[in-house]
Structures are given as C-alpha cells and as structure tokens.
Amino acid sequence: MPNGSRPAAGPAALLLDLVATAVGLAVAAAVVAGFALGGPPADRCAAVLGAAVLLVAVHAAGGALVRRLPAGRSCASCLGALLLVPMLLAAEPAALWLAVRLADGIGLPAGLTGPGGTLVAAVVVMLVGVTVRHLWSVLADRDGDGAALRGVARHLLAVVGLGLVVAALDGAALANGPGWRQLLTLVALGALLGPKFSRLSLPGRGVRLRSAAGLTVATAGNLLKLWLVTWLSTWMQLPLSIAGFGAFAVAALIVAVVMLPTSVAGRRAADPGGPSLAGAVAELYGRLPPGC
Numbered sequence: 001m002p003n004g005s006r007p008a009a010g011p012a013a014l015l016l017d018l019v020a021t022a023v024g025l026a027v028a029a030a031v032v033a034g035f036a037l038g039g040p041p042a043d044r045c046a047a048v049l050g051a052a053v054l055l056v057a058v059h060a061a062g063g064a065l066v067r068r069l070p071a072g073r074s075c076a077s078c079l080g081a082l083l084l085v086p087m088l089l090a091a092e093p094a095a096l097w098l099a100v101r102l103a104d105g106i107g108l109p110a111g112l113t114g115p116g117g118t119l120v121a122a123v124v125v126m127l128v129g130v131t132v133r134h135l136w137s138v139l140a141d142r143d144g145d146g147a148a149l150r151g152v153a154r155h156l157l158a159v160v161g162l163g164l165v166v167a168a169l170d171g172a173a174l175a176n177g178p179g180w181r182q183l184l185t186l187v188a189l190g191a192l193l194g195p196k197f198s199r200l201s202l203p204g205r206g207v208r209l210r211s212a213a214g215l216t217v218a219t220a221g222n223l224l225k226l227w228l229v230t231w232l233s234t235w236m237q238l239p240l241s242i243a244g245f246g247a248f249a250v251a252a253l254i255v256a257v258v259m260l261p262t263s264v265a266g267r268r269a270a271d272p273g274g275p276s277l278a279g280a281v282a283e284l285y286g287r288l289p290p291g292c
C-alpha cells in the first residue's frame with residue numbers, strides 16, 4: 001500500500017482503520033498529559049474501542065466527501081478541496097474531544113483537557129495510526145513499491161535517533177518516568193518528526209541550490225522541526241527538553257544521520273515515506289484531486 005493511500009473500501013479496510021486508530025489512541029492516552037482512558041482494563045478497552053469507532057465513522061464520512069469531489073484539476077475540484085482540507089484537519093481533534101465526552105458521560109474513566117492537549121493527542125493518534133497501517137501492509141505482503149516499509153523504518157529510526165540524543169547528549173533530557181512510558185513518548189515524538197527530516201542535501205523537490213546552501217537550508221529546517229517536536233512534547237507527561245542552540249544543532253545532526261539511509265532510499269524512489277500530517281489525511285480520507 002503506497003504511502004498516503006487509503007486501502008480499498010470494505011470491512012477489511014474499516015477493521016484496519018479501527019485497529020490502527022485504537023493503537024494510536026492507546027499511545028496518546030499513555031503519553032499526552034490530561035488525556036486519560038484509564039480505569040480497570042475492561043473499562044479502558046471499552047473507552048478506547050468506543051473512541052476508535054467514532055473516529056473511524058468520521059474517517060468514513062470524510063472519505064465519502066473526498067470521493068464526491070469532481071475529478072481532475074477543475075476550478076470546482078480545487079475549490080472543494082480548499083474548503084474540505086481545513087474541515088478534515090479539524091475533524092480529528094473535534095471527534096476525539098466528542099468521543100472522550102461521550103465516554104465520560106456514560107461513566108467510563110475518560111478525560112481530555114485543554115485545546116493544546118486535544119490537538120497533540122489527535123495528531124499522535126493520526127500519525128501512529130499511519131505507522132500501524134504501514135506495518136500491516138508490510139506483514140500482509142501488500143507493499144508493492146516498498147513505501148510502507150520505508151515508512152515503518154523511518155519511524156523506528158526516528159525513535160532510535162531521539163533515544164541516542166537523550167542517552168548521549170548532555171543538554172538533552174527526557175523527563176523521568178516508567179521505562180515503558182518513556183519508550184511510548186519517544187514513539188509518539190518519532191511520529192511527529194515527519195518524513196522529510198534529514199534531507200541534508202536538498203531542501204525540496206525541484207529546488208536547485210549549491211550544496212552548501214542546500215545543506216544550510218536543510219539543517220535549519222531540521223532544527224526547526226526538532227524544536228517544534230520539543231515544544232509539542234510540553235503537552236506530554238514526559239516532555240523532551242534540549243538546552244541551548246548548540247545542543248539542538250548536535251541533536252538534529254544525530255537524528256538526521258540515523259535516519260539518513262531511509263531518506264536516501266526515499267529520494268531514489270521519489271517518495272519520502274514515513275508518517276506526516278498530509279500523508280495521514282490521505283491515509284484516512286483518500287487522496288484529493290491532483291494539482292489542487
């Protein structure tokens with residue numbers, strides 16, 4: 001299954017979406033501060049499953065809207081996509097908030113506080129779900145072009161890179177907590193890094209710059225992405241902190257080098273692979289008309 005493509009509609013696709021969303025919910029509930037799906041195991045499973053069912057219903061409704069867009073590059077299709085994309089991006093956190101409120105209303109131990117925590121939790125659910133779908137494609141031998149394998153590999157290498165930063169860099173630290181929660185936090189942060197981290201020689205497709213300028217722009221982009229990840233982690237129970245510009249630069253270089261093999265493979269295949277917000281939207285709702 002290519003990166004950013006939704007599996008064919010049907011019971012199997014809905015079941016895959018349900019499992020991937022449930023895994024994303026479990027990870028988000030374990031790492032995002034103020035997001036709770038706790039209680040006894042039976043209540044926790046019921047809360048996760050109920051929230052996943054509502055989110056899958058939103059995905060199905062959004063996918064139906066995307067499929068109704070006119071095909072091609074017409075003004076109508078582009079205008080429809082322009083109006084629909086913000087709606088799809090807002091649907092996930094809104095549905096997550098509603099699911100938690102409904103679960104809490106029927107007596108399940110569920111809670112979600114603040115717009116920041118809601119947004120971070122929704123993004124973690126989406127991006128971890130992308131990796132779960134890619135892993136299923138690899139295990140089910142449905143990854144014809146290798147995009148799903150690259151996606152899984154990039155996520156794993158991002159986690160390894162962040163782990164090395166925390167272990168080896170004096171200015172970097174992950175807040176103290178149980179080992180399993182620290183690991184899940186790195187998994188969530190690895191998903192947030194996105195697929196284009198470590199493109200050290202080329203800042204973007206179709207842009208021709210001298211290697212030194214390209215390296216400067218790409219490194220600055222990596223620093224910005226890493227800073228954004230640490231900022232988003234402030235909404236997590238165990239935030240990641242990196243002190244000082246020098247520590248940020250070294251940390252970005254470590255993660256970039258660790259992720260470089262799959263970055264090179266992605267450029268050769270003209271597909272970066274790995275979780276991204278745009279890729280997650282395409283995974284959940286289907287591709288928008290090309291050129292819009």
